Amino acid sequence: MERLKELYKEYAGAEPASVQPITGSGSNRQYYRLTDASGSSVIGVIGTSRDENHAFVYLAQHFTRRQLPVPQVLAVSNDGLCYLQSDLGSLSLFDALKNGREAGGRYTQAEKELLRRTIAQLPNLQIRGARELDFSQCYPQAEMDQTNVLFDLNYFKYCFLKATGLDFHELKLEASFQLLAKDIVSDSSESFLYRDFQARNVMLDADGNPMFIDFQGGRRGPVQYDLASFLWQASARYSDELRRELIGVYIQSLKQYTEVNEAQFRQRLRLFVLFRLLQVLGAYGFRGYFERKKHFLESIPPAIQNLRQLLAEEDGCPYPYLREVLTQLVNMPQFAPTPEAPAQRADGFRTTDANPYKPHPADGPATFSKYDGKGPLVVDVYSFSYRKGIPEDTSGNGGGYVFDCRSTHNPGRYEPYKQLTGLDEPVIRFLEDDGEILTFLDSVYKLADAHVARYIQRGFTHLMFCFGCTGGQHRSVYSAQHVAEHLHRKFGIEVHVTHREQKINQILLPT
Numbered sequence: 001m002e003r004l005k006e007l008y009k010e011y012a013g014a015e016p017a018s019v020q021p022i023t024g025s026g027s028n029r030q031y032y033r034l035t036d037a038s039g040s041s042v043i044g045v046i047g048t049s050r051d052e053n054h055a056f057v058y059l060a061q062h063f064t065r066r067q068l069p070v071p072q073v074l075a076v077s078n079d080g081l082c083y084l085q086s087d088l089g090s091l092s093l094f095d096a097l098k099n100g101r102e103a104g105g106r107y108t109q110a111e112k113e114l115l116r117r118t119i120a121q122l123p124n125l126q127i128r129g130a131r132e133l134d135f136s137q138c139y140p141q142a143e144m145d146q147t148n149v150l151f152d153l154n155y156f157k158y159c160f161l162k163a164t165g166l167d168f169h170e171l172k173l174e175a176s177f178q179l180l181a182k183d184i185v186s187d188s189s190e191s192f193l194y195r196d197f198q199a200r201n202v203m204l205d206a207d208g209n210p211m212f213i214d215f216q217g218g219r220r221g222p223v224q225y226d227l228a229s230f231l232w233q234a235s236a237r238y239s240d241e242l243r244r245e246l247i248g249v250y251i252q253s254l255k256q257y258t259e260v261n262e263a264q265f266r267q268r269l270r271l272f273v274l275f276r277l278l279q280v281l282g283a284y285g286f287r288g289y290f291e292r293k294k295h296f297l298e299s300i301p302p303a304i305q306n307l308r309q310l311l312a313e314e315d316g317c318p319y320p321y322l323r324e325v326l327t328q329l330v331n332m333p334q335f336a337p338t339p340e341a342p343a344q345r346a347d348g349f350r351t352t353d354a355n356p357y358k359p360h361p362a363d364g365p366a367t368f369s370k371y372d373g374k375g376p377l378v379v380d381v382y383s384f385s386y387r388k389g390i391p392e393d394t395s396g397n398g399g400g401y402v403f404d405c406r407s408t409h410n411p412g413r414y415e416p417y418k419q420l421t422g423l424d425e426p427v428i429r430f431l432e433d434d435g436e437i438l439t440f441l442d443s444v445y446k447l448a449d450a451h452v453a454r455y456i457q458r459g460f461t462h463l464m465f466c467f468g469c470t471g472g473q474h475r476s477v478y479s480a481q482h483v484a485e486h487l488h489r490k491f492g493i494e495v496h497v498t499h500r501e502q503k504i505n506q507i508l509l510p511t
């Protein structure tokens with residue numbers, strides 16, 4: 001906070017008269033409204049990732065030059081962890097649509113007009129915003145690729161589909177996933193994919209015009225993704241008629257910037273709707289079934305209803321086995337509609353204290369591991385050289401992960417970095433500029449987060465992550481340190497970091 005106040009003083013020439021925290025951000029970034037004596041205010045942001053902050057600052061400055069409706073970056077701290085941006089007010093589109101949501105999706109004409117304005121502006125950001133944009137500045141990667149899609153599809157499989165107890169053929173489902181992922185990224189695109197386009201990330205000015213925020217996760221990608229994300233948001237409950245109208249508004253706006261084959265566009269949009277529904281069900285499954293968060297559990301029935309409606313369309317799912325599995329899913333008893341509530345039911349989801357998987361009656365009562373409920377969790381993170389073997393697990397649990405970093409670009413092949421390690425700034429800059437290590441760790445973070453959250457839930461005491469490379473000096477050290485800091489920051493648990501070949505030990509104490 002002191003660093004942010006200093007940055008404000010450098011920008012404004014005086015201390016802020018008041019500093020008010022802003023709640024509601026879903027990330028680790030902290031937002032504050034800083035106001036001077038005259039009542040003029042700016043938004044201050046404290047981030048935990050220089051790369052994420054850099055991406056936002058670069059994109060905001062680029063979009064500002066393109067005269068797009070985004071906040072203006074006013075000042076950035078020397079370490080890149082704080083910045084100031086213009087204050088777009090306190091009214092989001094999400095807040096403005098509250099009454100329509102609470103009325104079950106019966107939106108007034110004034111609310112529909114806000115939606116039309118927002119959708120009409122989206123191609124402006126996607127197409128004009130992509131012109132002269134250096135996508136290499138995006139975080140954590142420059143482009144949406146097949147690996148991203150497959151990860152989200154498997155997230156759905158493991159965190160939602162398996163938790164329902166539905167029986168399916170793993171290899172057949174994987175083949176369907178491969179086809180869907182290939183089709184999703186089949187069209188080369190030079191457009192900007194917002195990635196998190198939702199009503200919470202749209203601010204409204206005094207005249208009701210939309211302004212876009214929180215686009216730091218954007219990258220190159222197909223335009224249909226953002227449209228599907230917005231219109232098939234489960235909690236919004238948009239009617240089919242309203243969706244069709246807004247898709248028409250979007251296409252007419254898109255035609256101002258590029259040629260559009262409407263039939264082809266609508267056909268591809270169905271693929272992205274399918275993908276987004278599976279993607280969000282994976283998130284709802286993890287946040288709801290595993291973390292037992294009420295909001296996400298309540299989002300499952302309307303998301304299932306959206307999926308049911310899509311499957312009712314002839315081309316809603318063009319992959320036969322996937323369609324078969326999803327049809328069985330939406331017809332499961334816990335998701336079946338009732339006469340009283342055709343779209344959802346009060347017991348349309350289930351929770352559990354420990355195990356989300358339903359046992360077979362013949363299995364008898366569940367037993368529990370002798371390690372359950374001991375807690376608290378301590379995570380050991382190692383970097384090592386494969387030449388000297390994988391680190392020994394001294395806990396006796398025999399559990400954890402070993403990740404091979406040798407597929408990524410090795411700075412140790414270049415003379416300037418041979419005497420440095422993955423903790424040194426030149427090596428960090430080399431790895432992050434190259435980008436391969438960021439893509440690698442993006443998947444590791446998601447896997448590690450799910451595992452750590454589950455271990456905390458069950459009260460386990462130990463988990464181990466090991467990162468190996470050729471010499472245990474550059475890539476493995478960078479990866480181990482960043483994963484350790486990520487887990488400590490996100491979960492507040494005790495983390496022991498050991499860079500074995502560098503003889504460096506560190507303990508990150510619980511917060």
